[in-house]
Amino acid sequence: MNRITKTAFGLASGLLATTALSNVAAAEDLTLCWAAWDPANALVELSKDFTKETGIGMKFEFVPWTNYADRFLNELNSKGKLCDLIIGDSQWIGGSAENGHYVKLNDFFDKEGIKMSDFVDATVVGYSQWPKNTPNYWSLPAFGDVVGWTYRKDWFANPDIQKAFKEKYGRGLAVPATFAELKDIAEFFQKREIDGKTVYGASIYTERGSEGVTMGVMDVLYSFGFKYENPDKPYEMDGFVNSDKSVAGLEFYKALYDCCTPPGASNSYMGEGIDAFKSGQVALHMNFAFTWPGLQKDESVGGDKVGFFANPKGPDGEQFAQLGGQGISVVAYSDKQDAALKYIKWFATADVQKKWWSLGGFSCLKAVVEDPGFAASQPYAQTFLDSMAIVKDFWAEPSYASLLQASQKRFHDYVVAGQGTAKEALDGLVKDWTEVFEDDGKM
Amino acid sequence: MTDANATILERAAETAARATPAPVAKRVRALSDRAVAWLFIAPTMVLLLAINIFPLIWAIQLSFTNYRANRPNEPVRNVGLQNYERILTDSDTWLAMQATAHFVFWTIVLQTLIGFSLAYLIDRKFRGHAFWTTVILVPMMLSPAVVGNFWRFLYEPQIGLFTYIVSFFSGIPPSDIAMLSSVKLAPWAIIIVDTWMWTPYVMLICLAGLRSIPDYIYEAAEVDRASPWRQFWSITLPMALPFIMLAVLFRGIENFKMFDMVNLLTGGGPGSTTEVASITLKREAFEKWRTGFSSAFAIILFVAVFGLANIYVKVLNKVKSR
Numbered sequence: 001m002n003r004i005t006k007t008a009f010g011l012a013s014g015l016l017a018t019t020a021l022s023n024v025a026a027a028e029d030l031t032l033c034w035a036a037w038d039p040a041n042a043l044v045e046l047s048k049d050f051t052k053e054t055g056i057g058m059k060f061e062f063v064p065w066t067n068y069a070d071r072f073l074n075e076l077n078s079k080g081k082l083c084d085l086i087i088g089d090s091q092w093i094g095g096s097a098e099n100g101h102y103v104k105l106n107d108f109f110d111k112e113g114i115k116m117s118d119f120v121d122a123t124v125v126g127y128s129q130w131p132k133n134t135p136n137y138w139s140l141p142a143f144g145d146v147v148g149w150t151y152r153k154d155w156f157a158n159p160d161i162q163k164a165f166k167e168k169y170g171r172g173l174a175v176p177a178t179f180a181e182l183k184d185i186a187e188f189f190q191k192r193e194i195d196g197k198t199v200y201g202a203s204i205y206t207e208r209g210s211e212g213v214t215m216g217v218m219d220v221l222y223s224f225g226f227k228y229e230n231p232d233k234p235y236e237m238d239g240f241v242n243s244d245k246s247v248a249g250l251e252f253y254k255a256l257y258d259c260c261t262p263p264g265a266s267n268s269y270m271g272e273g274i275d276a277f278k279s280g281q282v283a284l285h286m287n288f289a290f291t292w293p294g295l296q297k298d299e300s301v302g303g304d305k306v307g308f309f310a311n312p313k314g315p316d317g318e319q320f321a322q323l324g325g326q327g328i329s330v331v332a333y334s335d336k337q338d339a340a341l342k343y344i345k346w347f348a349t350a351d352v353q354k355k356w357w358s359l360g361g362f363s364c365l366k367a368v369v370e371d372p373g374f375a376a377s378q379p380y381a382q383t384f385l386d387s388m389a390i391v392k393d394f395w396a397e398p399s400y401a402s403l404l405q406a407s408q409k410r411f412h413d414y415v416v417a418g419q420g421t422a423k424e425a426l427d428g429l430v431k432d433w434t435e436v437f438e439d440d441g442k443m
Numbered sequence: 444m445t446d447a448n449a450t451i452l453e454r455a456a457e458t459a460a461r462a463t464p465a466p467v468a469k470r471v472r473a474l475s476d477r478a479v480a481w482l483f484i485a486p487t488m489v490l491l492l493a494i495n496i497f498p499l500i501w502a503i504q505l506s507f508t509n510y511r512a513n514r515p516n517e518p519v520r521n522v523g524l525q526n527y528e529r530i531l532t533d534s535d536t537w538l539a540m541q542a543t544a545h546f547v548f549w550t551i552v553l554q555t556l557i558g559f560s561l562a563y564l565i566d567r568k569f570r571g572h573a574f575w576t577t578v579i580l581v582p583m584m585l586s587p588a589v590v591g592n593f594w595r596f597l598y599e600p601q602i603g604l605f606t607y608i609v610s611f612f613s614g615i616p617p618s619d620i621a622m623l624s625s626v627k628l629a630p631w632a633i634i635i636v637d638t639w640m641w642t643p644y645v646m647l648i649c650l651a652g653l654r655s656i657p658d659y660i661y662e663a664a665e666v667d668r669a670s671p672w673r674q675f676w677s678i679t680l681p682m683a684l685p686f687i688m689l690a691v692l693f694r695g696i697e698n699f700k701m702f703d704m705v706n707l708l709t710g711g712g713p714g715s716t717t718e719v720a721s722i723t724l725k726r727e728a729f730e731k732w733r734t735g736f737s738s739a740f741a742i743i744l745f746v747a748v749f750g751l752a753n754i755y756v757k758v759l760n761k762v763k764s765r
Binding site: 073079095098198209264266405412416419 | 509512513514515516535599600601617618619621623624626709710711712713714715716726729730731732733
């Protein structure tokens with residue numbers, strides 16, 4: 001064999017060996033799919049312990065929120081094998097269960113002694129069960145989340161601002177107890193000069209493309225008395241979705257948008273809200289709880305400058321908040337279901353859940369959130385507990401995407417574009433949703 | 444071709460023929476010219492059938508069903524013309540068509556006027572005209588994704604350069620100039636960006652038209668003492684008209700299916716103010732997952748564009764033959 005042939009043979013063998021070894025490694029790796037956001041980074045950190053314990057490598061596929069649903073629902077619908085584990089949005093549970101995308105976990109939970117009663121009830125219903133309120137589990141609650149508020153504690157504590165507010169409203173400037181008070185505060189701060197800078201009242205959800213404006217509107221509507229359907233007759237929506245109380249709630253949201261948001265905030269969701277608050281533009285900021293650790297740590301608006309509060313009460317004293325968050329599921333098309341179930345078993349343990357919380361993940365395990373030290377563990381921990389106690393969620397039906405797109409259009413048309421009245425928007429929504437359920441054969 | 448070159452080519456052909464394995468050469472020689480022609484066309488035909496014709500036929504078939512791509516396990520039911528009926532009687536569809544018509548009409552008007560004017564000026568061949576032609580062409584060389592994103596920043600009410608300039612000249616506070624959030628301004632915001640980006644394209648086609656007019660026609664007009672104004676109306680415009688109409692056709696078809704720029708700038712908002720037909724179609728197909736319904740919508744749009752374009756081409760041919 002001449003020298004060139006020997007070299008070529010050596011190179012080929014090396015390449016073959018490298019490829020084979022990398023395939024062996026890849027065969028043991030699990031891919032976890034989730035949204036690209038701060039908690040995902042915490043999960044990467046947390047999962048290193050799983051790899052240490054089991055030798056199973058973890059790969060991650062994170063997609064920005066704006067494409068998260070499109071990307072992963074496409075993946076599931078096409079029966080793709082990209083994800084072995086998926087942390088899917090709470091509203092996907094119906095479709096993913098009925099279309100066979102997720103592995104049903106009941107037998108696994110029984111075998112491994114994982115009890116759903118160990119998790120916060122609202123998260124079990126919201127993230128794991130389908131049909132709702134039945135003991136059929138498709139996910140393990142992974143990340144508790146809820147819409148709440150942050151505010152500029154330093155501005156609220158400023159004596160000059162306090163004085164001006166008292167002169168105008170006859171009460172002290174404090175965390176609002178009702179939505180009416182919240183609007184007063186937002187109006188008060190709108191276009192106010194603070195430290196030589198014009199600031200605005202509130203950042204709220206107005207995004208049109210995915211789910212933003214619906215999450216914001218529903219977050220307010222629940223406390224005004226909105227109901228999705230007749231509690232005694234499922235899918236009967238007329239008189240509930242478009243009740244007088246719901247109309248008042250929607251009118252309130254529009255009034256809040258018109259009076260008190262920063263200029264150009266017509267397509268604002270989680271990211272835009274964070275930017276508005278971090279840049280010192282707004283006094284109040286509606287957002288999911290996942291944003292709180294980052295805001296608390298922020299150098300310019302964090303620390304003592306930021307405060308947190310749960311959704312205030314509506315006109316009749318009702319108090320609810322929009323549920324966010326997700327459960328972790330095993331994808332039915334994965335070839336590595338055993339390893340994926342190992343991960344879920346590991347993730348459900350109390351020690352891992354405690355570490356998850358310490359890294360910035362919002363644990364749903366009662367042992368963590370009901371620990372006596374939990375409320376004081378972070379400045380936002382008590383607000384998280386208060387908020388999780390009052391959650392409601394959007395439809396989780398298999399047709400949730402159509403239901404969501406209908407509400408996105410109706411709410412954005414009314415709130416942002418000012419087309420029609422609140423009553424017309426909600427009547428239209430009843431019509432759209434009825435059409436969807438009729439198509440599904442549920443009405 | 445020189446003799447030397449011909450000899451080189453002949454030799455190369457001879458070498459290639461010798462290199463072809465005998466059985467293959469024999470088989471190829473046995474084929475008729477027509478068969479060889481088909482052999483060459485076949486890959487293109489197969490590709491065309493696979494990526495154009497087959498999906499079209501499939502979409503037509505799906506448009507008569509209730510198929511949803513996100514429910515693979517559900518039985519697919521034939522719904523006849525129900526999808527078409529729903530689309531054509533849905534007020535939201537007509538609002539989307541109105542938004543599309545508004546966008547198409549104004550972009551074509553502005554791009555044709557400005558594009559032709561620029562072409563007319565560039566055609567004067569002043570000093571540095573080649574440089575200015577290149578400068579004017581830059582916007583159309585950019586990616587629509589880049590253009591959309593960067594105009595979004597230019598339109599920002601608090602930090603946008605466009606807003607600042609408008610505020611500087613009009614005295615209106617920048618925070619009150621919400622180009623993308625205002626129901627009245629948002630459709631125009633998109634028209635401005637599309638016009639900025641695609642006017643050079645219209646200019647280029649018009650310039651080709653102007654340069655194709657022979658000089659002797661103008662010389663004859665000068666001899667007849669026709670004024671520059673008369674020359675423009677009687678020579679320049681009629682002779683450049685087929686080119687202008689071609690530019691209008693290209694821009695019309697392109698803007699009828701406009702998606703990227705609108706999606707990046709407003710996403711169809713505020714509300715549904717700028718929700719052009721392609722945005723509605725995308726929402727139906729990939730957000731609501733109504734595959735059958737969206738296929739019907741796509742077919743309606745296709746027929747509309749195809750029909751209008753055909754009528755227009757006939758008119759164009761008449762103008763050319765005059």
